[in-house]
Amino acid sequence: MISIQLNFRYTFILIFSAFLSLAGYKAKAQEDAADTTGLSADTVKPKPVVKEKSGRHLSLNLDLYHPVMSMTSSQKSGYEFAADYYTNHDLYVVAEGGWGSSKVDYPDLKYKTKNNFARFGVNRTLLYRYDSSDWDNLFIGARLSAADIQRTNANFVVTDTFWGPGSGATPGKDFMAYWIEMVLGVRVSVMKDVFLGWTFRAKFMLNGRSFNDLAPIYIAGYGRGDKNSAFDFDFYLTYSINWKRKYQRIGAAPIVADSVGRK
Amino acid sequence: MIKIKKWGLALALPMLLLACTQERGPCLTPKTASFNIVCVHLTTDTGTIPVDTTLPAAVFGAVTQGGNKLLVYAQSAKFTISLASNADSCTWLFTTDSLYHPFDTINFYYKRELQFLSNACGYAYFYNLDTFHITHHNIDSAHLLARSITNDINTTQFQIYIHPDF
Numbered sequence: 001m002i003s004i005q006l007n008f009r010y011t012f013i014l015i016f017s018a019f020l021s022l023a024g025y026k027a028k029a030q031e032d033a034a035d036t037t038g039l040s041a042d043t044v045k046p047k048p049v050v051k052e053k054s055g056r057h058l059s060l061n062l063d064l065y066h067p068v069m070s071m072t073s074s075q076k077s078g079y080e081f082a083a084d085y086y087t088n089h090d091l092y093v094v095a096e097g098g099w100g101s102s103k104v105d106y107p108d109l110k111y112k113t114k115n116n117f118a119r120f121g122v123n124r125t126l127l128y129r130y131d132s133s134d135w136d137n138l139f140i141g142a143r144l145s146a147a148d149i150q151r152t153n154a155n156f157v158v159t160d161t162f163w164g165p166g167s168g169a170t171p172g173k174d175f176m177a178y179w180i181e182m183v184l185g186v187r188v189s190v191m192k193d194v195f196l197g198w199t200f201r202a203k204f205m206l207n208g209r210s211f212n213d214l215a216p217i218y219i220a221g222y223g224r225g226d227k228n229s230a231f232d233f234d235f236y237l238t239y240s241i242n243w244k245r246k247y248q249r250i251g252a253a254p255i256v257a258d259s260v261g262r263k
Numbered sequence: 264m265i266k267i268k269k270w271g272l273a274l275a276l277p278m279l280l281l282a283c284t285q286e287r288g289p290c291l292t293p294k295t296a297s298f299n300i301v302c303v304h305l306t307t308d309t310g311t312i313p314v315d316t317t318l319p320a321a322v323f324g325a326v327t328q329g330g331n332k333l334l335v336y337a338q339s340a341k342f343t344i345s346l347a348s349n350a351d352s353c354t355w356l357f358t359t360d361s362l363y364h365p366f367d368t369i370n371f372y373y374k375r376e377l378q379f380l381s382n383a384c385g386y387a388y389f390y391n392l393d394t395f396h397i398t399h400h401n402i403d404s405a406h407l408l409a410r411s412i413t414n415d416i417n418t419t420q421f422q423i424y425i426h427p428d429f
Contacts, residue, residue, distance in 0.1 A: 213379055
């Protein structure tokens with residue numbers, strides 16, 4: 001039943017994310033069509049002056065989702081932050097990091113883990129930018145990620161109703177986890193230099209076999225350590241820093257005759 | 264762009280609501296190693312191909328510290344028992360029919376291997392059989408077909424040749 005619920009949840013998220021992406025493209029197409037049709041001289045309005053759009057843009061993102069989820073769970077905690085920088089070609093260079101922990105306290109299995117993680121990658125924007133101050137964004141991206149995990153001794157009880165139970169402990173261990181991510185996200189401005197947004201992430205573990213001796217139940221930044229794929233969600237509060245904006249014209253505004261032929 | 268803003272923020276809400284607290288999932292794999300046994304016999308004195316021997320009411324008894332624990336099986340040629348997870352050897356008693364005595368004694372000697380199954384299931388012991396000793400009241404001979412004993416229920420590891428007089 002839990003598996004069905006999870007499948008339903010992921011399917012729901014995927015469908016709505018795809019729907020949002022299509023809606024974004026459709027809105028852009030409609031805007032483009034409006035710009036290129038109905039070209040009689042008296043109805044065409046001058047296009048906005050095309051400005052240099054390469055202003056420096058650095059965003060600092062604080063994830064609110066995982067801290068909230070950490071408050072509702074006694075088993076795991078995770079904290080994430082991110083920074084991205086615009087590189088002029090609809091690409092953002094992204095660095096993300098964070099930390100977290102997990103605690104397994106079952107009758108037959110007890111251990112704790114903690115880890116730090118880092119992710120690096122790029123986002124590519126899917127939306128047309130109106131001008132240099134337009135940083136609203138619908139984007140896709142990719143990440144290469146790594147986590148440094150420390151696990152305590154694992155105390156276990158082997159239940160055997162026939163011969164009698166046995167117990168023991170496996171020694172603690174430090175190990176690395178590597179994974180890649182595909183990202184779909186949205187970021188919208190809510191006030192000057194402040195944005196809200198979310199990302200949906202599909203994650204694929206690259207070295208899951210290396211810690212099959214006791215796969216951690218939770219790896220902050222990844223999700224369930226005993227799964228080779230995971231899905232995750234972030235809700236970001238973003239503060240952007242903009243500098244060296246260049247408003248130089250790179251093309252003159254078109255001169256269009258009005259209805260009486262004046263220019 | 265305004266639509267994008269509304270939808271983008273609105274979508275965040277159901278996603279938050281859909282999130283659930285992680286709990287221990289159900290254990291979907293066997294937590295005990297299965298030691299699978301088949302009883303066979305040869306149809307003729309010179310025969311070489313064993314045939315499964317259906318026993319009417321076979322009894323396996325585990326000699327434990329708390330006393331003997333008997334498992335009485337319905338009519339079958341295939342049986343599943345377990346090895347002691349708290350020792351490197353164990354003793355089973357065996358007879359072909361609950362009404363027939365005496366019992367044979369089978370001693371198994373093995374190495375235990377701790378195996379992590381999953382966070383849902385915890386740990387289990389798997390085994391690697393070294394050798395065994397038997398008596399010959401009901402048993403003519405026995406053979407190891409596989410030394411590795413895991414939670415795979417489909418692999419038969421031990422073959423018991425029932426005495427021709429049965």
